[in-house]
Amino acid sequence: MDKLSEFAKRYAESGVSRFHMPGHKGVTLHGLEAVDLTEIKGADFLFEPDGVIADGERLTADAYGSAATCWSAEGTSLSIKAAVCMVRQYLGRDITVASPRNCHRAFLNACTLLGIDPVWIYPADKRSLLCECAVTPDDVRKTLLNGGVDAIYITSPDYLGGMADIRGIAKVCREFGALLIVDNAHGAYLKFVGNEHPLGCGADIVCDSAHKTLPVYTGGGYLHISKSAPKELVQLAKPAMAMFGSTSPSYLIMQSLGMCAEMLTGELPQKLRDCCERTAKVKALMKSLGIPDLSAEPMKITVGASKAGYDGGELAELMRENKMECEYSDPDAVVLMLSPYNTKTDFERLERFFMKLEKRIPLHNADCTELFGVRPEKVMSLRSAMLSPCVNIPVDESEGRICARTAMSCQPSVAAVMAGERISAEILKILKRYSIFSIDVI
Numbered sequence: 048m049d050k051l052s053e054f055a056k057r058y059a060e061s062g063v064s065r066f067h068m069p070g071h072k073g074v075t076l077h078g079l080e081a082v083d084l085t086e087i088k089g090a091d092f093l094f095e096p097d098g099v100i101a102d103g104e105r106l107t108a109d110a111y112g113s114a115a116t117c118w119s120a121e122g123t124s125l126s127i128k129a130a131v132c133m134v135r136q137y138l139g140r141d142i143t144v145a146s147p148r149n150c151h152r153a154f155l156n157a158c159t160l161l162g163i164d165p166v167w168i169y170p171a172d173k174r175s176l177l178c179e180c181a182v183t184p185d186d187v188r189k190t191l192l193n194g195g196v197d198a199i200y201i202t203s204p205d206y207l208g209g210m211a212d213i214r215g216i217a218k219v220c221r222e223f224g225a226l227l228i229v230d231n232a233h234g235a236y237l238k239f240v241g242n243e244h245p246l247g248c249g250a251d252i253v254c255d256s257a258h259k260t261l262p263v264y265t266g267g268g269y270l271h272i273s274k275s276a277p278k279e280l281v282q283l284a285k286p287a288m289a290m291f292g293s294t295s296p297s298y299l300i301m302q303s304l305g306m307c308a309e310m311l312t313g314e315l316p317q318k319l320r321d322c323c324e325r326t327a328k329v330k331a332l333m334k335s336l337g338i339p340d341l342s343a344e345p346m347k348i349t350v351g352a353s354k355a356g357y358d359g360g361e362l363a364e365l366m367r368e369n370k371m372e373c374e375y376s377d378p379d380a381v382v383l384m385l386s387p388y389n390t391k392t393d394f395e396r397l398e399r400f401f402m403k404l405e406k407r408i409p410l411h412n413a414d415c416t417e418l419f420g421v422r423p424e425k426v427m428s429l430r431s432a433m434l435s436p437c438v439n440i441p442v443d444e445s446e447g448r449i450c451a452r453t454a455m456s457c458q459p460s461v462a463a464v465m466a467g468e469r470i471s472a473e474i475l476k477i478l479k480r481y482s483i484f485s486i487d488v489i
């Protein structure tokens with residue numbers, strides 16, 4: 048057991064009268080109160096750790112081979128804000144960050160709070176997936192050649208399992224002296240199943256949602272600083288996390304991060320590899336049945352629903368009827384996230400479902416290439432728009448208005464319109480296609 052969990056367990060068994068937060072005083076009401084603590088003596092402080100939390104973070108950093116890893120009890124959402132802030136502080140002046148438009152709203156919030164107006168990278172290759180922004184090293188090079196960009200921000204893997212060429216992008220960033228931040232929320236496990244974790248591919252700062260793919264409570268995440276990144280970033284990490292984080296981080300989440308760190312030095316990496324192998328078998332079965340899998344990730348399956356003749360929502364409902372709940376569905380895709388904690392039954396149920404799935408001719412859904420084709424007119428900065436008063440109106444009435452809060456059908460997908468951009472007739476159509484029927488406008 049990790050040191051933080053050991054401390055919490057000992058404390059729960061000590062019979063000490065709790066004259067401290069939280070208000071439940073360790074009484075079992077929901078289930079885990081006994082070990083749900085706060086920053087008492089011995090429990091360490093997340094934002095200034097020198098005890099059991101520092102030990103757990105060091106263990107995590109060793110498992111990932113990072114220069115330093117900070118735990119987050121508020122997901123990758125917190126790590127992303129801290130990462131952007133660290134670049135701003137490291138350079139000590141206003142900065143420009145460039146990103147494809149499939150970024151999570153935490154990045155938009157970071158830019159708003161830090162007064163950064165992002166530059167959007169439009170991929171030359173117009174793919175057809177909602178969450179994918181298939182930027183290549185060449186796309187990044189073109190952006191950097193325009194000058195004035197201090198950092199590149201890439202989301203990889205994306206929600207649908209698309210993966211960017213981080214190695215190639217990192218090389219271009221180094222050539223131009225730009226820092227590389229990667230939102231690797233979906234890829235915390237990648238470190239243990241191959242060579243595709245962004246830390247090993249040359250990224251400077253990497254944000255992982257441990258909870259998405261590892262056995263960690265919802266909200267557990269990491270902020271990693273690479274050994275090849277400027278050394279000063281390590282010192283900036285904790286204060287940056289503290290700037291945006293709650294002063295009451297969940298000790299339950301941190302204990303699960305601690306336990307996971309221990310497990311990563313034990314059998315968990317092998318279990319992750321086994322899970323990828325098992326997932327590969329499902330992917331092979333799908334291929335033999337002619338059911339498309341759109342995911343490049345080894346532990347995620349993205350069923351190409353419309354290509355298989357189904358609306359994604361309908362397919363998700365059919366799965367529900369067969370006792371399976373997906374992570375996400377839209378008209379074109381159904382996302383399934385797997386982990387070593389899926390049982391044999393789960394895998395067999397999924398395979399039976401695919402084997403019985405009625406064969407249909409592909410649906411002619413309009414693809415999302417239009418998302419990459421539109422270049423909305425920018426009317427004001429992201430920050431000005433995000434901080435403006437706004438009204439929520441039906442999308443049908445929004446043509447010509449300025450978007451006040453970026454509208455995405457899921458987090459994060461490619462935004463048809465960002466805050467500060469004008470809603471055109473074309474954008475209006477895209478919003479409705481992705482079931483966005485009302486929108487905040489200035």
Ligand SMILES: Cc1ncc(COP(=O)(O)O)c(C=O)c1O
Pocket residue numbers: 121122123124125151153202204205206230232233256266268458459
């Ligand atoms: C690509 C991506 N980045 C960031 C986040 C935010 O992560 P978290 O929920 O851990 O804060 C998500 C959440 O779904 C995500 O899909």
